[in-house]
Amino acid sequence: MRDHVGNRAVVLGGSVAGSLAARVLAEFYHDVVVVDRDTVSGVSVTRKGTPHAGHAHGLHARGQLILEELFPGFTEDLVRKGYPVGDLGEMRWYFNGRRLPYTKTGLLSVTPTRPILEHEIRSRVAALANVTYLERHDILGLMSAPGGGRVVGARVRSRDHAEEVVLDADLVVDATGRGSRTPAWLEEMGYERPSEERVKIGLAYTTRFYRRVPGSFEDTWSINPVASPEHPRGAFFGLSDQDRCIVSLTGILGDHPPTDPEGFLEFARSLPVPDVYEGIKDAEPLDDPTTFGFPASVRRHYEGLRRFPAGLAVLGDAVCSFNPVYGQGMSVAAWEAMTLREHLREGRFDPAVFLGEIGKVVDNPWQVSAGGDLAFPGVEGKRTPETEMGNAYVGRVQYAASKDPEVAKGFMRVAGLIDPPSALMEPGMAARVMDASGDMTTSDGGVPVMVHPPAEQKLPGAA
Numbered sequence: 533m534r535d536h537v538g539n540r541a542v543v544l545g546g547s548v549a550g551s552l553a554a555r556v557l558a559e560f561y562h563d564v565v566v567v568d569r570d571t572v573s574g575v576s577v578t579r580k581g582t583p584h585a586g587h588a589h590g591l592h593a594r595g596q597l598i599l600e601e602l603f604p605g606f607t608e609d610l611v612r613k614g615y616p617v618g619d620l621g622e623m624r625w626y627f628n629g630r631r632l633p634y635t636k637t638g639l640l641s642v643t644p645t646r647p648i649l650e651h652e653i654r655s656r657v658a659a660l661a662n663v664t665y666l667e668r669h670d671i672l673g674l675m676s677a678p679g680g681g682r683v684v685g686a687r688v689r690s691r692d693h694a695e696e697v698v699l700d701a702d703l704v705v706d707a708t709g710r711g712s713r714t715p716a717w718l719e720e721m722g723y724e725r726p727s728e729e730r731v732k733i734g735l736a737y738t739t740r741f742y743r744r745v746p747g748s749f750e751d752t753w754s755i756n757p758v759a760s761p762e763h764p765r766g767a768f769f770g771l772s773d774q775d776r777c778i779v780s781l782t783g784i785l786g787d788h789p790p791t792d793p794e795g796f797l798e799f800a801r802s803l804p805v806p807d808v809y810e811g812i813k814d815a816e817p818l819d820d821p822t823t824f825g826f827p828a829s830v831r832r833h834y835e836g837l838r839r840f841p842a843g844l845a846v847l848g849d850a851v852c853s854f855n856p857v858y859g860q861g862m863s864v865a866a867w868e869a870m871t872l873r874e875h876l877r878e879g880r881f882d883p884a885v886f887l888g889e890i891g892k893v894v895d896n897p898w899q900v901s902a903g904g905d906l907a908f909p910g911v912e913g914k915r916t917p918e919t920e921m922g923n924a925y926v927g928r929v930q931y932a933a934s935k936d937p938e939v940a941k942g943f944m945r946v947a948g949l950i951d952p953p954s955a956l957m958e959p960g961m962a963a964r965v966m967d968a969s970g971d972m973t974t975s976d977g978g979v980p981v982m983v984h985p986p987a988e989q990k991l992p993g994a995a
């Protein structure tokens with residue numbers, strides 16, 4: 533243990549964000565207890581507490597780099613076990629029906645199924661001597677000190693004995709995901725709830741697994757025609773191990789991919805490129821299609837609260853649940869865990885400072901995804917000149933990326949959360965974008981864009 537900050541930390545939720553937080557907390561607390569309502573030990577299939585885990589997930593560049601730092605050898609181990617890992621630029625990406633050239637970015641994407649990835653993370657965290665997973669326990673609420681200025685523990689109840697237990701803690705970390713009850717708990721303790729921002733996308737994923745067709749996936753392991761305003765239906769089609777592939781079809785604003793096999797195939801046929809339909813039409817299905825609805829992206833602005841109790845932190849989807857098609861959530865959870873680590877290296881936990889730091893981590897990914905969603909007519913949310921201009925430029929970047937591998941590379945660095953979106957506006961890159969998109973027409977999704985915004989205007993995500 534590096535610097536002792538407290539005796540016990542309790543993490544609420546033992547999924548990706550909770551396990552990564554526990555990994556970091558184990559460096560600073562004698563004892564770390566992770567509570568989850570499900571049996572999680574050894575589980576590498578979709579479970580009740582994480583129904584979204586049955587759908588396509590990719591851990592992109594920043595998340596991969598962080599996992600490698602927290603668990604040296606993580607990526608190589610996945611490769612050894614036969615899970616797909618490769619260069620982010622060598623996935624087959626389509627935007628607006630146009631294919632991006634394969635390009636070596638030097639950035640990795642890791643795409644076993646989400647339950648496998650979660651299991652690989654959790655088994656490493658559970659192996660730490662001072663971390664315990666308290667499974668099959670419902671989280672009931674927080675315990676606070678008299679006066680309510682400090683959280684001192686959590687109340688949990690066993691699912692097997694209906695027995696209520698109080699877990700004392702110097703720090704409680706809420707990683708219970710999108711359904712987090714911290715806003716309600718704050719209110720009960722006499723604090724304000726965080727303000728909430730929502731972008732109503734009306735998205736659904738419908739997913740099916742297939743046996744890999746011999747000879748398929750020769751030049752890539754992942755084929756992704758991503759939804760765009762001109763083609764709002766999208767898909768993620770990739771190997772999940774050597775023998776199986778996963779297809780998640782995506783549709784927005786109520787145009788949801790069906791769960792009946794014929795409807796599923798028909799939806800795949802309606803995509804702007806044939807790759808997914810051709811890849812599955814004769815393949816052997818391994819299960820029935822299942823669907824998951826995602827009505828809106830939700831950001832809770834904890835960084836804006838004037839008062840917050842000591843001894844409490846929030847991270848992961850509990851803070852911000854991003855539109856999943858951008859593949860950001862797990863990387864942001866990992867980034868937040870690293871932010872927690874940096875914060876605790878100061879030798880104490882200050883919730884106001886920490887939540888401000890988390891707000892900064894969320895800013896750019898939120899502007900990319902929530903801002904990007906506003907390019908779709910019909911999506912409800914607040915449109916500003918900044919978002920309109922940013923989306924017009926991103927459309928141009930995607931067009932240019934289909935012609936210029938250097939632009940594709942720059943775009944992947946932003947999508948992989950390595951560079952901020954403002955990197956795409958740097959003079960050298962902006963010149964390439966304008967050169968390569970000079971012949972773009974309105975039927976390509978092209979709208980006029982100012983390359984040099986007036987000084988008082990900033991593109992989404994610009995520092």
Ligand SMILES: Cc1cc2nc3c(=O)[nH]c(=O)nc-3n(C[C@H](O)[C@H](O)[C@H](O)COP(=O)(O)OP(=O)(O)OC[C@H]3O[C@@H](n4cnc5c(N)ncnc54)[C@H](O)[C@@H]3O)c2cc1C
Binds near residue numbers: 547549587707711
């Ligand atoms: C369809 C879909 C696809 C996605 N694809 C990607 C992708 O490609 N790349 C990417 O990076 N991200 C993706 N994401 C986002 C990603 O799944 C999450 O951002 C990430 O897993 C972090 O989640 P979390 O750990 O904060 O919360 P969750 O994964 O929701 O976990 C919360 C945990 O808390 C437990 N819990 C909750 N309430 C209680 C309670 N009262 N008592 C006890 N236990 C409780 C649950 O059992 C669960 O284990 C996707 C999301 C969706 C919906």
